[in-house]
Amino acid sequence: MELFEVMQRRRSIRHYKPDAVEPEKIRRLLQAAFLSPSGRNIRPWHFIVVDDRSLLDQLANAKSGARPLKTAPLAIVIAADEDTTDIWIEDSAIAAEHIHLAATDLGLGSCWVQIRGRQSITADITAEKYVQKLLGLPQSYRITCIIAIGYPVETKRPHEPEIEWDKVSHNNYGKALKL
Numbered sequence: 229m230e231l232f233e234v235m236q237r238r239r240s241i242r243h244y245k246p247d248a249v250e251p252e253k254i255r256r257l258l259q260a261a262f263l264s265p266s267g268r269n270i271r272p273w274h275f276i277v278v279d280d281r282s283l284l285d286q287l288a289n290a291k292s293g294a295r296p297l298k299t300a301p302l303a304i305v306i307a308a309d310e311d312t313t314d315i316w317i318e319d320s321a322i323a324a325e326h327i328h329l330a331a332t333d334l335g336l337g338s339c340w341v342q343i344r345g346r347q348s349i350t351a352d353i354t355a356e357k358y359v360q361k362l363l364g365l366p367q368s369y370r371i372t373c374i375i376a377i378g379y380p381v382e383t384k385r386p387h388e389p390e391i392e393w394d395k396v397s398h399n400n401y402g403k404a405l406k407l
């Protein structure tokens with residue numbers, strides 16, 4: 229698929245078929261992740277590929293809004309070592325979007341599940357601590373999000389490539405750009 233078509237077709241898919249994602253596609257998703265740029269090329273990530281149903285169900289309980297993980301047969305947890313860089317959030321977000329876009333290109337649905345800054349369902353710990361504990365991640369490995377992945381049950385219309393002109397300025401804030 230051409231890049232703009234992939235970007236337009238990328239939608240948040242929250243219901244999946246139980247069919248497993250093929251190993252070759254998982255390999256492509258990881259290649260996409262490692263093609264991400266990172267600040268000073270530190271590459272602080274660690275990606276945990278989760279396909280164990282019991283773990284996926286427990287991840288779905290990490291917080292409210294983790295519903296896509298209830299049916300997804302696959303999830304990639306995006307972690308990054310904060311001891312190596314102060315911009316692990318940016319590095320993680322870019323890798324997450326690479327995976328999100330690659331999934332679309334591979335005919336898979338996917339959804340970003342936010343973990344950083346969220347409370348767990350029971351609210352006694354953060355969603356991040358819950359996931360770190362569940363997956364045995366060292367404390368310095370911070371978790372921005374989990375990408376839920378699988379073959380979609382739902383179909384969503386591709387986005388139109390629209391520009392919101394009121395969110396664009398030319399040289400100075402508020403000055404319209406004329407193209």
Ligand SMILES: Cc1cc2nc3c(=O)[nH]c(=O)nc-3n(C[C@H](O)[C@H](O)[C@H](O)COP(=O)(O)O)c2cc1C
Nearest residue numbers: 238239240241242293294295296339340341342343
């Ligand atoms: C930073 C970020 C956090 C998000 N967190 C969640 C989430 O926790 N759960 C969820 O179901 N969707 C989540 N989403 C998906 C958004 O709701 C979705 O991207 C948005 O509604 C636009 O829809 P689209 O992805 O189909 O274009 C998140 C997306 C982003 C970029």
